[in-house]
Amino acid sequence: MPVSVVRLATPRLILRRFRDSDAEAFAGYRSDPAVARYQSWGTPFPVDAARAFVREQATADPALPGWFQYAIELRSDGGLAGDVGVNLHENRMQAEIGFTLAAVHQGQGYATEAVDRVLTQLFTAAGLVRVSAECDARNDRSARLLERLGFRREGLRVNNTWIKGEWTDDLLFGLLAEDWRRSQ
Template sequence: MFPQTDRLSLRRFRPEDAPALAAYRSDPEVARYQSWASPVPVEAADALVRSYAAGDPAEPGWFQYAVELKAHGALVGDVAVCLHENRMQAEIGFTIAPDRQGRGYATEAVGAMLRELFDERGLHRVSAECDARNTASARLLERMGFQREGRRPEFTWLKGEWTDDLLFGLLAERWRALTA
């Protein structure tokens, strides 16, 4: 339920995570392709953390995992999973603090989450979508084995403009072949 790697713990959010969450979600470059507006005040982050902590990762709907660096106990980002009602498929998303990007944390956290979803929970499919301009996220998904399934032109109205969405999918069979 709470994946681990050598460097990272994916865990439930805790109240003390609010300042770090507010800091990285307030960065305009981090927020650029996301649904929230920056800055994110600590009070708003505190409410988000309480909401995230109250969720149940085994139940359908969104659950937000805190991504913690084991060596320092520092919050470096989050991974969101939306478990489908049928409990056989999910959608995934991720955010990493700007000062922690480029160190493989997103790849490691997403990989750990995919192992949990496919290998432990036995899901059939995991999907993801991102703003077409978010090339770093699209590349990460492709490195993890996701296949691009489509592009929805001018599908999302985001921060005063229409944006294209890229759609990705990864089937359990492909995951098993890639990780064998």
Template sequence: MLLETARLRLRHFRSEDTAAFAAYRSNPAVARYQGWTAPVSPESAAALVREFAGGDPGQPGWFQYAVELRTDGCLVGDLGVNLHENGMQAELGFTLASERQGRGYATEAVREVLRDLFERRGLHRLSAECDARNLDSARLLERVGFQQEGRRPANTWIKGEWTDDLLFGLLAERWRQLATPARPVRPLG
């Protein structure tokens, strides 16, 4: 176990995750704004799960968390962190099974990873980007504290079309401000 929330466990991938991983990543609605094309073959899913299982969250490069429900151990998605060589900044990405969306799982998982990266590991900055049409992802990033820093028009050629990218950033200082509850103002006298 790497991280845990009230409803979720964020852990290393295991071989038994392959079927669930292939299922949600094969959903065209889930793959729409992502870098892969649905469907994901069982062989490709197995290779990715093996690769993810060997990752180290403390080393530079991408580490993919398996996101499972605590109640039944069901894999509901994955969350990636690309740690920069300097160890002080990282990029974030996430994928959630379509039937599990709209329940706050992605927000809960992202917040826990942010807490770990900023509060335990001491990172300075996190970034994320998404297709400008992916309003759900953009709203999630803003909900957890990211600020939109830019838009790159027609920047990415993917699935036969040019797409705009939205760029987001979150500094440790802003995270601390958001995580610290405001003190009530007491009247004088």
């Protein structure tokens, strides 16, 4: 089965399929303890695991249920800045979204730009009705980003996740297509 071309663009970014050449940079930012702090993976993140991930994503299809990760490439230098993951639900009408950005690229609006572009794809071309997200309740920056993009805080699950030797609270967010359209 042929692999579909995946390319979304913004003025500063290209969101594309991962390439073999991304594995070291991917492992690099995922190995940063500050980046991994609120994520499910531990550090260091092995290059072999990054290569396996890249191989897996090479055949993933964003139109099929399950996770698809967009690589975030900087137009300015072609470097890998991070990734945006979309977990399309079996009903193909809703999805969960997540994002990770290398520390050196945080605080410059890249994550907001990338997630906004993926939301546009999901609500227009894919015709989704709802996109959800969750984050560790201590992750203020991610929560603020979601709220900036129009997500509504829908709940708090107290002591919901056991991760890295501690219980953490999860914030739940949702964005409906009709609300997203009104904000455009």
